[in-house]
Amino acid sequence: MNIQEIQNEIIEEFAMFEDWEERYQYMIDLGKDLPLINAQYKTEDNIIKGCQSKVWVHAELEGDKIAFTADSDAIITKGIIAILIRVFSNQHPKDILEANTDFIDQIGLKEHLSPTRANGLVSMIKQLKLYAIAYQTQLQ
């Protein structure tokens, strides 16, 4: 599936929930299921320090696609990471660079990607894009 298709799929999933509690419970469960970053990559270099929660991101090139793994010390942040990874991981660098995160508004989680939230997620998205730029250059 391409990025757009995955985003549509997530929007459909969230449309089934009736209230915030169901949405959050789903996100928390996603956070719990997030495949953890390999311990060797949970380093100071890979850490994104939000004021509130910490985020770790690691990227590897597999063929012509980037595989992301990540982690956070807060479970709700981790749930959103799980959604972002599902969208951006195993995609071509060019597609990652062209994609936006507007779907987050549509699933009612906009506030978590606010730059003032200081949970590390905005910086995480920047980091995903920086990896995409780096790997795209490498592929050319």
Added chain:
Amino acid sequence: MLDLKKIRADFPILKRQVNGKPLVYFDNAATSQTPQQVIDVIVDYYSNYNANIHRGVHTLSQEATDKYEAARHTIQKHFNAAHAHEIIYTSGTTHSINLVASGFSSLLQKGDEIIVSALEHHSNIVPWQMLCEKTGAILKVIPMNQDGELVMTEYDKLLNENTKLVFVNHISNALGTINPIEEIIEKAHQVGAAVLIDGAQACPHVKPDVQALDVDFYVASAHKMCGPTGVGMLYGKETWLNKLPPYQGGGEMIAEVSFTKTTYAGLPHKFEAGTPNICGGIAFGAAIDYMNAIGFDAIAKYEHELLEYATKALLEIEGLKIYGTAKNKTSVVSFNLEGIHPYDVGTILDKLGIAVRTGHHCAQPIMEYFKIPGTVRASFAFYNTKEEIDTLVSGVKKAKMMLS
């Protein structure tokens, strides 16, 4: 006894809904809410006599100047300063601290010692570190114990003839500990050191008497005590304020200016360069009047009841730990649920309309001490109720259920 119904009616924001739920505002230690009486003063200023002060001959300027200076007298009286010119208007506590730190940079020498406490807010750590870097002075720290109380026997050991300054907060923002500032001031004076007390967290709860305390500098912010943001005060003993050089250059702070020499204005104007927050200063006075009309004894008594009620109810939740268990503390409860990140708890509480603060509360050294990333902090004001605490407790239970 406080008339809660009447008091709550004074605060328009308390009628608000957040995320479809009635607002429960428990982030008072970050900023307090504003009563209609203070909002009216702000509206009146901009509607009727907005003008620049101290130099206009016209009526509006005179009216604005009179009200601004009257508010300075209100602040002076409230803190029981000996003179109105010992009250310097600032943009808030952080500005006040930086003003003093900057002034001392010309008075300190290499090897001089500065003492701060382990309970400080970053705003009372960073300016002194910068001062030490600049002057070669050494920063020493009074440690705290597991309850979040300062270890006073260690303070005694830190004091010596090289100690020039001691900076401690009156009440800790992260844990609510009320520090023994009388003892701290007295002992500092015995070795000839000056003392600055950061009263940002104390002023919403107590009425400090700067003369009785014999404190050299006392600083506070209006927005923590029912006033607007962007205005605060520095109290300094006249002798100290005369010793310190001006902080910023500009209009208002001069007596005469030529290109060869400028002479500075006297106190308080020496430290008040530029057009100040005129409306804010006047509203600060109105906020102090409002709180005094309710009465600080009644406020302290009621807030203590809220603290005991909340502490007891929260501790009944299994796996909840409270940080800051000092015998003498104000209405702040800093806590965590075992194995759950404070950010997650705060996010769920927000969805329920409950405003708390999560994170390190600009006091990373304290979090470091307890080896935690932060806490959830609920801080109560005199307009909060026990029913709201019940809402918090059920919210925390819900968060625990969802997050475990």
